[in-house]
Amino acid sequence: MRALYALYSDPDTAQRAVDSLRRAGVADRQITVISSEPFEEYEFSHRDKPTWIFWIAASGGALGLVLGYLLASGTQRAWPLSTGGMPIVAMWPNIIIMFELTMLGAILATVSSLFMTTKLPTTKSRLYDTEVSNGRILVGIEEPREDSVEKLERTLREVEPRMTRITRIESV
Amino acid sequence: MNLEEKNKINDDLLRPVFQTSRWFYVIVVLLGVIVLAGLGSWLYQMWFGLVVAGIKWPVYWAFYVTNFVFWIGISHAGTLISAILRLVNATWRRPVTRCAEVITVFALMIGAMFPIIHLGRPWLFFWLMPYPSERQIWPNFRSPLVWDFFAISTYLTGSTFFLLLPAIPDFALIRDRTTGLRRKIYGALALGWQGTTKQWHRLESAMQIMAIAIVPVAISVHTIVSFDFAMAPVPMWHSTIFGPYFVAGAIFSGIAALILAMAVLRKVLHLERYLHPVHFQNLGKLLLMMSLLWGYFTFAERLTVWYGNEPSEMAVFWSTQTGAYAPLFWTMVFCNFVIPFPLLAIRRLRTIAGTVIASSTIIAGMWLERFLIIVPSLANKNLPYSWGFYRPRPVEIMITIATFAAMALLYTLFSKAVPLISIWELKAGAHPRPVLKPQMEEEVEGLWGTRS
Numbered sequence: 061m062r063a064l065y066a067l068y069s070d071p072d073t074a075q076r077a078v079d080s081l082r083r084a085g086v087a088d089r090q091i092t093v094i095s096s097e098p099f100e101e102y103e104f105s106h107r108d109k110p111t112w113i114f115w116i117a118a119s120g121g122a123l124g125l126v127l128g129y130l131l132a133s134g135t136q137r138a139w140p141l142s143t144g145g146m147p148i149v150a151m152w153p154n155i156i157i158m159f160e161l162t163m164l165g166a167i168l169a170t171v172s173s174l175f176m177t178t179k180l181p182t183t184k185s186r187l188y189d190t191e192v193s194n195g196r197i198l199v200g201i202e203e204p205r206e207d208s209v210e211k212l213e214r215t216l217r218e219v220e221p222r223m224t225r226i227t228r229i230e231s232v
Numbered sequence: 233m234n235l236e237e238k239n240k241i242n243d244d245l246l247r248p249v250f251q252t253s254r255w256f257y258v259i260v261v262l263l264g265v266i267v268l269a270g271l272g273s274w275l276y277q278m279w280f281g282l283v284v285a286g287i288k289w290p291v292y293w294a295f296y297v298t299n300f301v302f303w304i305g306i307s308h309a310g311t312l313i314s315a316i317l318r319l320v321n322a323t324w325r326r327p328v329t330r331c332a333e334v335i336t337v338f339a340l341m342i343g344a345m346f347p348i349i350h351l352g353r354p355w356l357f358f359w360l361m362p363y364p365s366e367r368q369i370w371p372n373f374r375s376p377l378v379w380d381f382f383a384i385s386t387y388l389t390g391s392t393f394f395l396l397l398p399a400i401p402d403f404a405l406i407r408d409r410t411t412g413l414r415r416k417i418y419g420a421l422a423l424g425w426q427g428t429t430k431q432w433h434r435l436e437s438a439m440q441i442m443a444i445a446i447v448p449v450a451i452s453v454h455t456i457v458s459f460d461f462a463m464a465p466v467p468m469w470h471s472t473i474f475g476p477y478f479v480a481g482a483i484f485s486g487i488a489a490l491i492l493a494m495a496v497l498r499k500v501l502h503l504e505r506y507l508h509p510v511h512f513q514n515l516g517k518l519l520l521m522m523s524l525l526w527g528y529f530t531f532a533e534r535l536t537v538w539y540g541n542e543p544s545e546m547a548v549f550w551s552t553q554t555g556a557y558a559p560l561f562w563t564m565v566f567c568n569f570v571i572p573f574p575l576l577a578i579r580r581l582r583t584i585a586g587t588v589i590a591s592s593t594i595i596a597g598m599w600l601e602r603f604l605i606i607v608p609s610l611a612n613k614n615l616p617y618s619w620g621f622y623r624p625r626p627v628e629i630m631i632t633i634a635t636f637a638a639m640a641l642l643y644t645l646f647s648k649a650v651p652l653i654s655i656w657e658l659k660a661g662a663h664p665r666p667v668l669k670p671q672m673e674e675e676v677e678g679l680w681g682t683r684s
Contacts, residue, residue, distance in 0.1 A: 093429050136373065182424035
């Protein structure tokens with residue numbers, strides 16, 4: 061993977077850099093913004109906001125509910141023991157098992173979808189700079205066209221001429 | 233917030249991870265010795281059998297089950313409180329949440345140990361799990377003890393993720409500041425986290441869902457623990473109020489544990505810049521509310537029993553009011569209500585010291601409350617010929633003390649590996665509130681890609 065990135069000291073400048081890159085004709089999917097904290101109040105952070113994760117969690121919960129019912133009622137029918145005058149498939153106590161497995165299903169589905177959509181865990185090298193941990197914000201372009209690199213470098217530098225550090229990566 | 237301020241936060245909160253004082257080793261050794269003494273006592277009990285414990289007919293549930301209920305209650309400190317504060321978007325929660333969530337995970341682990349200790353033959357612990365025997369008979373899903381297994385394992389799973397997911401960006405922070413083996417370990421824990429906008433959104437969405445899911449689970453856990461008692465026809469157990477009574481008590485003791493943990497961390501790790509008096513005041517207000525709620529439940533439960541005047545229940549009632557267990561009962565009332573109430577209600581007294589004193593008495597009082605729910609009822613069952621008395625033996629006392637030491641030890645070791653205040657959440661809390669209007673959000677949604 062080839063990449064070009066700049067590190068900015070504040071989110072205002074990072075936002076300006078993203079806007080400049082767009083004006084320079086870079087597609088949104090090529091722009092990467094990396095920070096050590098979320099910046100809800102900036103437009104660049106609203107990229108990729110829509111998500112199916114809530115529906116996936118709900119589906120996990122529904123699956124858990126069904127499994128809970130099948131586990132409790134299936135085992136009760138498999139060996140029908142009469143207990144305390146309760147029916148063989150006793151729904152009142154089974155609701156507890158169904159509830160717990162519903163929530164477990166929702167929790168596991170949430171965690172799984174978080175990992176799948178963010179492609180974590182990974183051992184692959186990705187665009188990153190340890191300066192991000194010191195509070196800098198990385199604005200990068202992944203796979204820039206060879207003939208546009210010089211222009212993009214200028215675009216990134218012009219946003220904050222004195223402070224910007226530009227790095228080119230030929231392969232990550 | 234400029235880069236210098238951000239780095240100051242990083243340095244302050246990562247100091248315990250990177251620097252180790254000799255006091256750390258002293259505390260670890262001291263607590264380790266107590267934990268080892270507890271393990272030794274447990275081994276002694278395994279070798280000689282449960283006869284070395286004080287439990288005997290008719291009181292078969294005593295210290296161990298008290299500890300089980302107590303620690304499960306303490307576990308409500310973290311995830312539940314953290315989830316509620318997250319859902320209501322309380323901005324002051326940010327330095328508090330992780331301190332609280334750690335308590336949940338460790339308290340649950342300790343609490344879940346007690347049914348195993350209580351078994352007497354802990355190597356058969358897998359009998360507690362719902363799986364079919366060789367004759368394909370499953371455990372009875374109508375038994376509250378099986379409900380416990382499902383509730384506690386769901387809560388432990390959820391709480392562990394609730395603690396660890398927001399810790400991933402902090403692991404990445406440590407990864408970037410370390411070298412060698414430490415870098416490899418934290419690199420593995422960070423799972424390759426970069427901090428892209430997509431990752432932040434997914435993490436925050438996941439935490440939101442987890443917060444929504446974990447609140448009913450937490451409530452269900454202590455309700456189900458209360459069902460262990462309420463489903464039995466034992467005097468003063470068979471009560472519809474037990475579910476909410478247990479949940480209120482759990483949140484009450486949980487907040488007290490959280491205040492104590494925060495006070496110790498503030499002092500020992502020098503976190504005065506992050507854990508402010510206002511955090512203690514706000515938690516103190518919550519504690520006051522729970523103290524009143526606990527008092528209300530205790531009164532309602534006792535009044536109903538007294539008014540009903542059932543002979544078997546009155547035997548238990550009087551044993552706690554004027555009989556053998558009365559000193560413990562009135563100590564409990566003092567610890568849970570009489571002492572904390574003025575300390576928390578009078579604003580001038582609701583200081584860090586005031587909330588810590590109140591929390592300390594509440595912890596003691598809530599342990600007594602659990603004991604008084606369990607033992608007097610078993611000691612005074614329906615028929616007088618089955619009455620008895622319980623006196624704890626050194627093995628039980630030592631194991632109980634060791635669990636408190638184990639909690640402190642696990643907390644100390646965790647603080648060495650993970651910052652106990654979520655660094656990225658603290659920084660994000662300093663940002664101005666988002667100003668994007670709904671229609672602008674729609675435009676942004678249209679501008680940036682599709683769902684995934």
